[in-house]
Amino acid sequence: MDGRASAPAAGTIVNALATGRGSAFAIDRETTATVELTSGGDVTGTIANAPDADTRLIERCVELVVERCGDGQGARVETESEIPMAAGLKSSSAAANATVLATCDALDMTVGEDGTLSLADAARLGVRAAREVGVTVTGAFDDASASMLGGVTVTDNTADEVLARGTVDWDVLVWTPDERAFSADADVTRCERVAPVVEVAVERALAGEYERAMTVNGLAFCAALDFPTAPAMAALGHVSGVSLSGTGPSYVAVGERKGLKKVQEAWSEYDGNTWLTTSRTDGARTE
Incomplete structure (x- = not known):
């Protein structure tokens, strides 16, 4: 009655805070969850190397x-992660996805096209949990879907729908x-003021122009969330796209490795x- 699963981090293409529509892409760092079912109904969690974490x-x-597919079981769940927490790299989405799949694994459930749950529905369970415990403003279905499905997703977070999917090799x-920045603390009102600009980024993402969407989004949200534009400006001219990731404080850039290494020299300062x-x-x- 044990289960284990992993889910990747993700980077932002378009932040959904401004318009309700967002886009993200999976990044090769992971969170792993282990779930051990118990006969009691209590669920207790631990986060490796973070004894005081929520x-x-x-x-x-x-x-x-368990409510949806189990029989009243309790559990012990532990996560361990390569993804820094509260850094804009979707650590919460990865933890939720890994935990949902590990619990399904412990229940001997199949998740996928022919399973009890689709992968998208599994991601929706994690999004529901995030909303209920208050760790997200938007519901973060863009982040959760990119982490769960891989590649790029463009989503309507107000309806938890995938609007488009793409594959990238970046x-x-x-x-x-x-420093750390918690998504639930973001100033939503300031973010909504950049909605007309972010709508342009959404349309570019739906057209498959992900790198351009990233850059438009990044400059808009640096302004809205009061993060410096200097890291983005240092990257422009060397990369295909650059953005503040999530509500910060991390920045992500994509492109050819030669150009990224030049930016790495600047960012390492x-x-x-x-x-x-x-x-x-x-x-x-x-797993």
């Missing part, structure tokens, strides 16, 4: 899967400052961590 999200994910550069990785065409999976 475990309500992963606990609620287990509860929702090298990716990430800069994560030392800032405090924090800079790292090269790749996009992911595959999403969450059981």
Whole structure:
């Protein structure tokens, strides 16, 4: 009665805070969840190397899967992650996705086209849990779907619908400052003021022009959330696209590795961590 699953991080193409529509792409760093079902009804969670971290999200994910497909089981759930928390790299979505799939695995459920749940519905359970425990403003279905399905998704977060999917093969550069920014604390009113600009980014993403959408989004949300544009400006001319990821504080850039390495030299002058990785065409999976 044990289950284990992993889900990747994601980077922002369009932040859904302004318009309700968003877009994200899977990045090759992971969160892994292990779920052990118990005979009691209680669910307890732990996050490896973070004893004081809030475990309500992963606990609620287990509860929702058991309510839908189980028989009143309790569980112990633990996550461990390569993704920095509260950095704009969708750590909560990855944790929720991994936990939902690990719980399904423990219940011996098949998730996918021929399973009890589709992958998209599994992502929706994690989004519901995130809303119920208050760790998201938009519901983050764009982030959750990219992490669960892999590749790029464009979504309507007000209806939890996937509007478009795409496949990309990008090298990716990430800069994560030392500070943290929690999505639930974002100033939604300021974000809504840049909606006319972000609508342009949404349309570019729906047309498959993801890199252009990223850059428009990044400049708009740096202004809305009061993050510096200097990291984006340092990247322009060397990369295909660059954006503030989520509600920050991380920035992501995509393009050819040669250009990304030039940007890495510039970003390495800032405090924090800079790292090269790749996009992911595959999403969450059981192990």
